[in-house]
Amino acid sequence: MPTMHPDAAAVLKAGKEAGKQPYEAGTPAQARAGYAAGRAATLPALVEVAQCLDLSAPGKGGPIPMRLYRAAGTSADAVLPCFLYFHGGGWMLGDLDTHDALCRQLAQACRACVIAVDYRLAPEHPYPAAIEDGAAALSHIVREAERLRIDPSRIAVGGDSAGGNIAAVLALMGRDGDLPATVFQLLIYPVIDLSMSTDSYRRVTVDSGVSLTDATMRFFIDHYAPDAADRQHWHASPIRAATLKDAPPALVLTCANDPLCDEGREYARRLDQAGVPVTELHLNDQIHGFITMGGVVGSVGPILDFAGAMLRDRWRICAQGLDAQPSTAASILPNNPSA
Template sequence: MPALHPDVQALLAMLRAADAQPLETLPPEAARRSYLAGRRALQPPPDPVAQIRDLAAPSPAGPVPLRLYRGAGTAPDVALPCLVYLHGGGWVLGNIDSHDWVCRRLANLMQACVISVDYRLAPEHPFPAAVEDAAAALSFVAERAEGLGVDPGRLAVGGDSAGGNLAAVLALMGRDGTVPQTAMQVLLYPSVDLGLTSEGFERITAGQPLTAGTMRYFVDHYAPEPGDRTDWRASPARAASLAGTAPALVLTCGHDPLCEEARLYAHRLEREGVPVTALHLSDQTHGILTMSRLVRTSATVLVFVAEAVRERWSLGAEGGRGRPS
């Protein structure tokens, strides 16, 4: 087992002292309250930004709530590049508020627009509801770009954990023309295979914020029908081909049951001709980006993410989006 960063050690000690019930032992509503309270306790005060707007994207199932952030110091009359962000939480937990700090920080670091998507959650809305909402949100942003103050030629899609799963799916859909194609996919410790068979699920069974048992709880709620778990829209690693998808940034953490499957996904993207930036943090754990009050590495990672996305957008602005031919 790789060594743990001292900040993660302190985080785990705090969680043990709190004697909190594992999320998988709670009904979804109670787990949501616990998760949101944890995010509030573990994140610093929110950064000020230039603008926040609450919006809604139309979809056949009803409006999808969105929140738009423009980075501090950006001009109000300039069309900004935009990251469509999908929050984590196992498709069961989380919302716009749980990831507000992350989206504000990214908007400021990128000097761009971030649009956070409040997709429907399981078990009330199982697969493929979250995928449908994510697709509706991305399509809305591209179609209404001028009114939103967004440059449609410089879009990216990203998310953490379950949100990384949805971002990878949108990248595949963009390649196939189902939704607008983006300049980049930002996959932050993503879930990419609902089969839960990688080595991490044998290795991480207790003592971490996310364990094999927690992931099984999430998957059982999100994709209760076993056949759905092999659908590439639920498990993008099972797509027949990843070639032609947007250039990728893939973040993995050593103390995370999703680590091995995400690293394999990054290697496969690379083999199939997709430009990949892979960042592996062997001493970190799942969920660190929403634990920045205690885990200092989180802020550093967000700087790295922001610079990688800015670079990709600059390549697009210079003529072409840097996609494989």
């Protein structure tokens, strides 16, 4: 079994002592309540930002709630790069509030604008609802870039876990011209393959003592994509895309104590083989979900600072025209404006 960071071990110990039950032991509603309570217990102090504004985008299922953050120290009139963020939670849990502290930290780390998206959740809204909402949010932000004071030629996507899945799919859709092109993808222990067939699924089981196990992922995936045939489509399992060539540059973070570990590392390897600039950050002592635990896991801050630096560097490269990334708003509009 991989080693365990002492802060992560303390989190797991506290959960065990509190009698925390696995998400799959209850109903989706009970899982959501437990998830929200768990986040509240590990959150860092809220970081002050220059602006925090709730807004929405039109979507197939109705308005999609979003929250915009502009980093402290940025001018109100400045046109900033934008990082579109999708929260984790197995496509079933989480919302703007569970990831509010994280998005504030990210805004400060990348010194730009972060927009969080509150996509529809399963089981009420199974696949492809989350992808549809992500696509609609991205397209809306590009259309409204001038009003939002963001640079549509420097939009990145990212997310943790299920949110990383959504971000990876949108990045490939943008590459294919079905959505506005994005210039970077930050994938934090992402779900990449819904087949649940990698070795880490066999390593990280209920006996491992961690909060996300093979059984928990099956609970999530069975609710998100109940039709097994849907799991084969790359819009659900991006690793099944025919090629990753010309995908946006990426930072892929993985943890050893996580059933999603191997698929994330394999995705980074495939990006590398396809000639995509990729940085893989593998933590052999961390657990799934740690990135939202900045109040009790000391390494979260430095890792977010690193991620922010990666985003800033990519935006600098784009601004200076040092690579082939799109440089005008017109060039990043989708071939299918209704996507």
